[in-house]
Amino acid sequence: MEPMIRVENLRKQYKQGARPAVDGVSFEVGKGEFFAFLGPNGAGKTTTISILTTTLSKTDGEVMIAGYDVEKEASKVRRNVGIIFQNPSLDLDLTAEENIRLHVSIYGVYAYRPFYSMMPAAYKQRIEELSQVVGIHENLFKKVKGFSGGMRRKLEIMRSLMHNPQILFLDEPTQGLDASARQSLWTYLQKIRKEENMTIFLTTHYLEEAEEADRVCMITQGKVAILGTPDEIKHKLLGDKTMLLRGEDEAALKEELDAMRATYTEENGSLKVVYSDKTPQHLLSQLHTPLTRLDIHQPTLEEAYLRLVEQSERGVSL
Numbered sequence: 001m002e003p004m005i006r007v008e009n010l011r012k013q014y015k016q017g018a019r020p021a022v023d024g025v026s027f028e029v030g031k032g033e034f035f036a037f038l039g040p041n042g043a044g045k046t047t048t049i050s051i052l053t054t055t056l057s058k059t060d061g062e063v064m065i066a067g068y069d070v071e072k073e074a075s076k077v078r079r080n081v082g083i084i085f086q087n088p089s090l091d092l093d094l095t096a097e098e099n100i101r102l103h104v105s106i107y108g109v110y111a112y113r114p115f116y117s118m119m120p121a122a123y124k125q126r127i128e129e130l131s132q133v134v135g136i137h138e139n140l141f142k143k144v145k146g147f148s149g150g151m152r153r154k155l156e157i158m159r160s161l162m163h164n165p166q167i168l169f170l171d172e173p174t175q176g177l178d179a180s181a182r183q184s185l186w187t188y189l190q191k192i193r194k195e196e197n198m199t200i201f202l203t204t205h206y207l208e209e210a211e212e213a214d215r216v217c218m219i220t221q222g223k224v225a226i227l228g229t230p231d232e233i234k235h236k237l238l239g240d241k242t243m244l245l246r247g248e249d250e251a252a253l254k255e256e257l258d259a260m261r262a263t264y265t266e267e268n269g270s271l272k273v274v275y276s277d278k279t280p281q282h283l284l285s286q287l288h289t290p291l292t293r294l295d296i297h298q299p300t301l302e303e304a305y306l307r308l309v310e311q312s313e314r315g316v317s318l
């Protein structure tokens with residue numbers, strides 16, 4: 001099956017750039033996949049996402065979106081994608097619904113009618129459906145001027161979904177939102193993603209937003225540095241997952257760990273035990289020796305990312 005996004009050897013050299021902003025990037029994203037694209041400032045994320053969404057031309061390479069070539073079939077690509085950029089682009093003097101009506105008519109999804117009541121039933125139904133999902137149903141007919149930052153983002157997301165896109169591109173969608181607005185936005189995005197089996201392509205500087213991604217691609221200086229599931233990336237950059245245990249009876253605890261062929265080392269009177277499942281629960285549930293210490297360290301994507309950036313600054317290649 002053709003992937004939803006296929007990028008092969010993508011390169012972008014800006015006229016004034018000393019080196020290519022994107023330098024031979026390749027990856028594929030499948031249908032319904034949640035793909036996070038991460039990297040430090042200036043790594044080439046916005047350049048890549050702009051090429052993938054047809055707003056910037058590439059220098060070299062091949063990019064297929066929903067089976068269409070970004071350059072030869074740009075309008076078909078646009079019909080299949082929804083885009084949310086860093087800076088909101090709403091008309092504050094219009095109501096939420098008017099903003100959407102204008103957008104869908106510009107994009108040729110529905111012909112423009114001067115009143116909501118005159119719009120086709122399919123449009124009204126989609127508005128009803130989506131406004132419930134993103135939680136702005138009560139405010140549909142109010143001016144955007146009075147909306148909070150979180151509500152404006154929800155409206156943008158709703159607007160970008162009106163034409164049933166197969167892929168949603170989100171370029172730092174929660175920039176400038178407070179923690180609770182960020183969380184509620186993600187709840188809605190995940191809900192929409194499940195309901196519509198939509199592919200999500202995300203760039204973000206909030207690493208915890210990428211923890212739930214199916215796969216993560218980290219780029220540095222225009223090149224893919226690492227690509228894999230969050231667990232694979234953490235393992236590759238941070239090594240084994242471990243916990244510190246101390247038993248009431250150390251010999252008995254070691255015996256139990258040996259019996260289950262667990263890997264461990266001794267560290268300041270505790271045992272540093274490696275676990276490979278998502279959580280150490282399975283391993284712990286098999287121990288009978290009472291524990292006097294249990295310290296579990298769950299590595300985060302943020303730690304993995306910081307390690308990568310530090311290695312890239314030192315010129316270490318993976």
Ligand SMILES: Nc1ncnc2c1ncn2[C@@H]1O[C@H](COP(=O)(O)OP(=O)(O)OP(=O)(O)O)[C@@H](O)[C@H]1O
Nearest residue numbers: 014016017021039040041042043044045046047048
């Ligand atoms: N129009 C342009 N002309 C010349 N160079 C550019 C242009 N736009 C971006 N660049 C350069 O290309 C590189 C990649 O920039 P890009 O904006 O894609 O990075 P980014 O990963 O999105 O960064 P950020 O996290 O800061 O948004 C940077 O070195 C940047 O200075």
